[in-house]
Amino acid sequence: MPFCKGCGHSHVLRKMNEALVQLQLPASDVCLVTDIGCIGLADALFDSVHTVHTTHGRSSAFATGIQIADALLGTGTLKTIVLIGDGGAMIGLQHLVNAALMNANITVLLCNNFLFGMTGGQNSAFSPFAFVTPTTPRGNIVPPIDMCRVLTDCGAEYVARSLATDKELGTIIASAISHPGFALVEIVELCTEHAMEKNSLTGKSLARIVESHDQHFGMLTGSATRSEFSERYVDKYPPRSQETSDNGKYLTPLFKSGLTNQVGIVIAGSAGERVQSTAKKLCEGAMNSGLWCTQKNDNPVTQGSGFSISEVIISPNEIFYTGIEVPDVVIAVSEDGLRELAEKQTLSHLLPSSTVILDSGLKLPPTNAQIFTYPFRKEYGADKAAGRAVEFYLQMSSLFSPDSFHL
Amino acid sequence: MTTLSEPKLRFCTGNQMIAEGAVRAGCRFFAGYPITPASGIYKSMIDLLQRRGDVAISAPDEISALAYCVGASMRGFKSMTATSGPGWALMIETIQYALMTETPVVIAFVQRLGPSTGGATQGAQGDILLSEFCTSGGYTIPILCPSTPAECFDLTHKAFAWAEMLRTPVIVLSDKEVGMTSECVDFARLSNQAPPTRKHKSDFASSKMYDFAERVEVPEYLSVGGMGKVTATGSAHNKSGELKKNDTETLEVLHHLEEKIRSRRSELAVTTFDGQAGAETLVVSFGITARTMRETVRNVRRLGKKVSALSIQSLFPVPDEKIKEAMVGISRIVIAEENFSGQYRSVLAPLLYGKEVVGVNKIGSMITPAEIEEQIV
Numbered sequence: 001m002p003f004c005k006g007c008g009h010s011h012v013l014r015k016m017n018e019a020l021v022q023l024q025l026p027a028s029d030v031c032l033v034t035d036i037g038c039i040g041l042a043d044a045l046f047d048s049v050h051t052v053h054t055t056h057g058r059s060s061a062f063a064t065g066i067q068i069a070d071a072l073l074g075t076g077t078l079k080t081i082v083l084i085g086d087g088g089a090m091i092g093l094q095h096l097v098n099a100a101l102m103n104a105n106i107t108v109l110l111c112n113n114f115l116f117g118m119t120g121g122q123n124s125a126f127s128p129f130a131f132v133t134p135t136t137p138r139g140n141i142v143p144p145i146d147m148c149r150v151l152t153d154c155g156a157e158y159v160a161r162s163l164a165t166d167k168e169l170g171t172i173i174a175s176a177i178s179h180p181g182f183a184l185v186e187i188v189e190l191c192t193e194h195a196m197e198k199n200s201l202t203g204k205s206l207a208r209i210v211e212s213h214d215q216h217f218g219m220l221t222g223s224a225t226r227s228e229f230s231e232r233y234v235d236k237y238p239p240r241s242q243e244t245s246d247n248g249k250y251l252t253p254l255f256k257s258g259l260t261n262q263v264g265i266v267i268a269g270s271a272g273e274r275v276q277s278t279a280k281k282l283c284e285g286a287m288n289s290g291l292w293c294t295q296k297n298d299n300p301v302t303q304g305s306g307f308s309i310s311e312v313i314i315s316p317n318e319i320f321y322t323g324i325e326v327p328d329v330v331i332a333v334s335e336d337g338l339r340e341l342a343e344k345q346t347l348s349h350l351l352p353s354s355t356v357i358l359d360s361g362l363k364l365p366p367t368n369a370q371i372f373t374y375p376f377r378k379e380y381g382a383d384k385a386a387g388r389a390v391e392f393y394l395q396m397s398s399l400f401s402p403d404s405f406h407l
Numbered sequence: 408m409t410t411l412s413e414p415k416l417r418f419c420t421g422n423q424m425i426a427e428g429a430v431r432a433g434c435r436f437f438a439g440y441p442i443t444p445a446s447g448i449y450k451s452m453i454d455l456l457q458r459r460g461d462v463a464i465s466a467p468d469e470i471s472a473l474a475y476c477v478g479a480s481m482r483g484f485k486s487m488t489a490t491s492g493p494g495w496a497l498m499i500e501t502i503q504y505a506l507m508t509e510t511p512v513v514i515a516f517v518q519r520l521g522p523s524t525g526g527a528t529q530g531a532q533g534d535i536l537l538s539e540f541c542t543s544g545g546y547t548i549p550i551l552c553p554s555t556p557a558e559c560f561d562l563t564h565k566a567f568a569w570a571e572m573l574r575t576p577v578i579v580l581s582d583k584e585v586g587m588t589s590e591c592v593d594f595a596r597l598s599n600q601a602p603p604t605r606k607h608k609s610d611f612a613s614s615k616m617y618d619f620a621e622r623v624e625v626p627e628y629l630s631v632g633g634m635g636k637v638t639a640t641g642s643a644h645n646k647s648g649e650l651k652k653n654d655t656e657t658l659e660v661l662h663h664l665e666e667k668i669r670s671r672r673s674e675l676a677v678t679t680f681d682g683q684a685g686a687e688t689l690v691v692s693f694g695i696t697a698r699t700m701r702e703t704v705r706n707v708r709r710l711g712k713k714v715s716a717l718s719i720q721s722l723f724p725v726p727d728e729k730i731k732e733a734m735v736g737i738s739r740i741v742i743a744e745e746n747f748s749g750q751y752r753s754v755l756a757p758l759l760y761g762k763e764v765v766g767v768n769k770i771g772s773m774i775t776p777a778e779i780e781e782q783i784v
């Protein structure tokens with residue numbers, strides 16, 4: 001093995017091999033996903049199972065993707081095993097947490113030797129208190145993470161902590177692999193190269209140090225009450241041999257329009273008052289009349305309050321540039337909308353040929369445009385004001401037949 | 408004689424059409440994380456894939472989203488994710504991994520105003536360099552850039568075809584204005600190509616993960632879970648996929664990763680040339696600004712001016728031959744793009760030697776037809 005003499009990784013890999021032999025899995029049904037660090041050298045030792053050596057901390061995310069794809073789109077026979085160190089487990093915490101929450105059917109073997117072995121023995125999030133490393137020369141002052149507890153709290157149902165030298169480790173790994181859902185075994189081990197000299201650490205004192213941080217050994221949870229992710233997914237979204245026919249989702253123009261020029265229309269109102277859906281209806285009416293159209297919506301970041309604006313272009317020809325520099329038509333039906341138009345200086349640029357359809361409750365700043373007012377809000381209510389105002393405009397313009405506009 | 412089929416119209420955004428194109432290309436796995444202006448792709452993929460029983464899932468972050476997709480692709484299924492600048496920043500680690508392991512995956516990257524979180528609802532074409540030059544070592548990442556919803560469909564389909572054919576990640580580089588503007592799309596006029604297929608290795612006698620004789624060859628696939636053993640690593644490796652340091656075969660693999668793409672750049676070129684006899688000015692653009700360019704060209708030709716225009720859909724590998732062809736007889740080149748420094752112009756510069764080159768650049772809103780017209784003399 002490519003590890004230093006006495007390194008815990010050698011024990012772990014021997015035990016994992018034992019587990020694979022014990023389970024009698026076909027090699028093609030096993031995928032070993034390794035992380036970065038000394039433990040990531042494991043790939044080369046397995047010459048029949050699939051091996052995927054990934055980036056630092058991401059091993060469990062790649063494994064989750066592989067596993068879900070196999071379960072839902074493939075044969076569903078693949079066993080995906082992650083080998084990760086303590087460094088990788090912390091930088092990839094998010095992926096472990098999510099795999100546990102999802103109950104993704106992967107097995108994670110977390111080899112915890114309290115430090116980053118490959119890069120020179122720097123302290124990690126798993127280093128015990130007072131642990132001396134090149135980067136904690138006077139002793140670590142941050143408590144170690146209890147990953148087993150974190151993941152148990154995330155709903156992981158198979159969580160165990162063991163020593164690399166534990167005789168039962170092979171059996172524990174085998175039962176973790178067999179567990180239907182997310183399983184994690186934290187294996188506490190010794191980095192003989194970096195951990196021992198400054199910490200008077202021995203194989204024997206390992207367990208005591210871990211326990212002094214209120215972290216325990218043995219099976220920490222071991223039930224199977226939650227179904228795993230793919231099972232729940234397939235329950236909600238069963239495979240379909242054929243895609244549902246998409247007939248009827250298309251529109252075929254029934255009307256004709258005599259429109260000769262491109263028209264830019266800005267509809268301004270308030271959130272929740274159907275401005276954008278009215279604009280969409282306007283566009284569908286245009287499409288129904290054989291015209292081209294585009295729609296852009298704008299609203300504040302919080303989508304449920306403040307102004308709501310739609311910019312619509314309708315044209316007898318293909319529309320290239322989708323912006324409206326000076327609108328031909330402005331339809332304003334609320335204070336919020338009008339204020340936003342004023343702020344954007346849309347109103348001050350209007351031309352004498354521009355048309356403004358305005359709710360009569362609103363006060364328009366001075367403009368060159370032709371103004372038409374009507375009490376849309378009062379007559380039809382706030383949520384119908386935009387629609388009625390568009391209808392009003394269609395009646396007076398020759399854009400397209402109002403018959404193809406359905407609110 | 409051509410038969411014009413009855414129009415099948417739908418009012419769709421570019422984002423929706425990326426999703427439609429992906430599904431038509433056989434994408435069966437999507438993992439997403441919400442971000443404006445790309446969230447529409449996420450939502451559409453959820454709708455389209457889940458009802459078929461294919462996989463569309465939520466990831467806890469963009470790193471996971473792309474890693475799930477790469478995992479699914481290694482298992483043998485076409486996959487895609489979608490993001491914008493801030494999410495892309497998180498994906499750069501994983502796209503390099505996909506490149507290194509020769510795993511196809513498609514990333515729909517809908518640009519917004521940067522830097523940092525920038526402007527979530529403002530369009531931009533400011534991530535041309537960030538998306539292309541994101542690998543240690545400077546490898547070519549193919550990038551397709553749509554300007555309309557119909558192109559979103561076609562180019563996403565093509566992105567999958569390229570990803571499968573080249574065994575590499577491919578980016579569809581859209582932007583907020585293309586992605587979030589709804590337009591009339593005629594589905595009867597969309598290309599109806601068959602989904603690309605993956606060429607799997609059938610001879611397992613050779614244990615090589617990446618079997619190629621010449622650098623430019625694309626090796627056949629082995630899938631995790633299949634009969635041939637997969638040996639994948641993001642570290643430098645030989646043809647067997649074994650981690651190695653600087654031996655001849657490993658360096659050969661590192662060259663191969665680039666050569667398999669670069670050598671095909673003519674065949675990968677996608678451009679639309681609208682040439683006019685006697686024109687001395689050529690306008691070049693892409694994405695949303697290519698539409699402004701088309702509008703400008705329509706306007707100035709009405710005024711009797713002569714101008715040629717080149718829309719570039721395949722930004723990378725740079726379609727150099729197409730650009731050189733378009734430059735014949737041209738003395739002035741106007742390059743319009745919605746970023747302040749002329750990012751793509753800087754990429755094209757070596758090709759434009761000896762010509763008068765002018766940039767039309769802007770941030771914050773779309774370049775207008777008048778702004779391009781000013782530069783056409």
Ligand code: SF4
Pocket residue numbers: 002003004005006007008009038113117118190191192193194
């Ligand atoms: S440095 Fe430590 S972890 Fe790495 S092989 Fe040596 S003993 Fe094992």
Ligand SMILES: [Mg+2]
Pocket residue numbers: 037085086087111112113114115116117
């Ligand atoms: Mg370690």
